[in-house]
Amino acid sequence: MLRRSLLAGLAPLPFLLSAACSKDENAPSADAASASAWNTPQPSASAPPPPEPLSTAPALARPAPIPAATIKTGMPGVTAAYAQPRGPGDEAKLVGVNRETHEAVIELRRPVSGAPPQVLRVHLGRGELVDAWSPTHVLGRVTAPGNRRGPELADALNGTQDLWNDLQGWANRMAAAGPPWADDLLASNPGGNRFVFTAGVWNWTAMASHAGIQNLGPAGHARMTSDGHMAAWVGVADRIRGAVPKVLVVDFDAGMAPFSVEGVVLPQELTWSVDGKTLYAAGVSTADGGGERCLFAIDPRAHKATSLTCQPGGERSVSFSPSTKLAVIAALAPEPSKVHTDLTFVSLPDGAVKKQIRVPVEGREGILDDDGVYAFEAHTPAPLLVVVEMASGKKTIAKEVGDPLVVGGWLGKRSFVGLRTANDVLRVDRVDVDGLTSTAVPPPVH
Numbered sequence: 001m002l003r004r005s006l007l008a009g010l011a012p013l014p015f016l017l018s019a020a021c022s023k024d025e026n027a028p029s030a031d032a033a034s035a036s037a038w039n040t041p042q043p044s045a046s047a048p049p050p051p052e053p054l055s056t057a058p059a060l061a062r063p064a065p066i067p068a069a070t071i072k073t074g075m076p077g078v079t080a081a082y083a084q085p086r087g088p089g090d091e092a093k094l095v096g097v098n099r100e101t102h103e104a105v106i107e108l109r110r111p112v113s114g115a116p117p118q119v120l121r122v123h124l125g126r127g128e129l130v131d132a133w134s135p136t137h138v139l140g141r142v143t144a145p146g147n148r149r150g151p152e153l154a155d156a157l158n159g160t161q162d163l164w165n166d167l168q169g170w171a172n173r174m175a176a177a178g179p180p181w182a183d184d185l186l187a188s189n190p191g192g193n194r195f196v197f198t199a200g201v202w203n204w205t206a207m208a209s210h211a212g213i214q215n216l217g218p219a220g221h222a223r224m225t226s227d228g229h230m231a232a233w234v235g236v237a238d239r240i241r242g243a244v245p246k247v248l249v250v251d252f253d254a255g256m257a258p259f260s261v262e263g264v265v266l267p268q269e270l271t272w273s274v275d276g277k278t279l280y281a282a283g284v285s286t287a288d289g290g291g292e293r294c295l296f297a298i299d300p301r302a303h304k305a306t307s308l309t310c311q312p313g314g315e316r317s318v319s320f321s322p323s324t325k326l327a328v329i330a331a332l333a334p335e336p337s338k339v340h341t342d343l344t345f346v347s348l349p350d351g352a353v354k355k356q357i358r359v360p361v362e363g364r365e366g367i368l369d370d371d372g373v374y375a376f377e378a379h380t381p382a383p384l385l386v387v388v389e390m391a392s393g394k395k396t397i398a399k400e401v402g403d404p405l406v407v408g409g410w411l412g413k414r415s416f417v418g419l420r421t422a423n424d425v426l427r428v429d430r431v432d433v434d435g436l437t438s439t440a441v442p443p444p445v446h
Contacts, residue, residue: 071083080427
């Protein structure tokens with residue numbers, strides 16, 4: 001999911017800020033309108049060249065990759081695609097995989113050392129680091145969870161231009177890296193001409209052609225349609241009424257006011273269809289009062305959610321194929337004494353159930369390809385790698401070697417990648433489905 005690294009000086013883009021703005025970054029604003037000066041985009045006289053991203057970022061050393069060819073995984077069908085040293089306590093997440101470029105994006109956080117987080121763009125075919133960047137001082141402060149003033153804080157830090165440059169630069173890099181064009185800081189569309197980011201308790205949006213940042217309402221990690229016309233996230237729209245999270249959608253063609261989708265409680269796993277006409281979400285249905293976990297299709301223009309299928313079970317997750325024409329709902333056994341995962345194979349957009357398969361291990365949050373091959377990690381109690389071919393029902397359960405693999409995304413037909421974080425090495429492994437060897441499933445431990 002990431003970015004176009006571009007170099008050019010940006011002509012000053014005037015932000016209209018309140019002259020009475022307090023310089024105390026912890027002083028709360030009266031309400032969302034307190035940042036109203038940020039809510040008026042100012043057209044630039046001419047389209048400026050894209051800025052150099054994060055030009056004032058802290059000087060962090062670029063990681064030195066470890067030659068992947070020197071790493072032996074000890075597991076049939078699994079090879080190292082990228083590796084680098086890992087510091088004590090470093091936390092990593094594989095954010096996205098670009099099948100066209102064979103690149104991946106990794107978010108790296110360093111809570112022990114206190115160093116700023118870093119985003120890495122790596123090439124999985126060559127085992128090389130393509131790009132690495134971190135938030136600047138201004139961007140990091142503005143997007144910190146404790147910031148109650150939103151982008152207005154940049155004025156107190158004398159960094160309004162830096163903030164704009166860095167937001168645009170981050171969006172450019174996201175656009176260059178490919179799907180899903182979003183991370184924990186910012187969401188963009190593939191062209192990078194609009195982006196949404198979170199600052200404090202609000203979401204904000206901006207366009208590359210305007211020097212203005214507009215308030216979108218309650219905070220949440222956004223996902224945008226590929227054409228940039230809509231964005232959706234999970235947020236608390238009305239804190240007075242019980243602070244219940246809801247799906248929030250904004251149609252940029254109709255204004256900047258998001259609307260909440262009724263009928264879906266505790267929503268999660270928002271995914272736009274490729275054509276941007278449908279938003280899929282998992283959540284609890286309120287239609288029958290029974291509280292079943294369901295898969296919903298949301299028509300963003302009609303402001304309507306339709307339940308496609310509801311399945312019993314305990315904890316669950318939903319995975320979508322890259323084309324968003326298929327989905328798998330994974331549900332754990334509701335009784336603690338039982339160990340299994342029920343997989344429901346669904347076609348989209350009709351929501352028809354194609355097949356249901358039970359796997360004798362516990363696992364969730366897998367990945368699905370357009371051929372209906374579903375992969376996930378499991379523990380019973382040893383770490384396992386599980387691949388299920390949903391159309392035929394064939395299951396491959398392979399015993400892992402070393403630290404467990406967190407599956408990340410499909411790299412090609414019948415091959416995917418995942419992330420391992422050993423004591424001193426961060427590694428992206430490639431898994432070839434046909435090279436895996438099945439093992440006997442050990443009995444569960446209670």
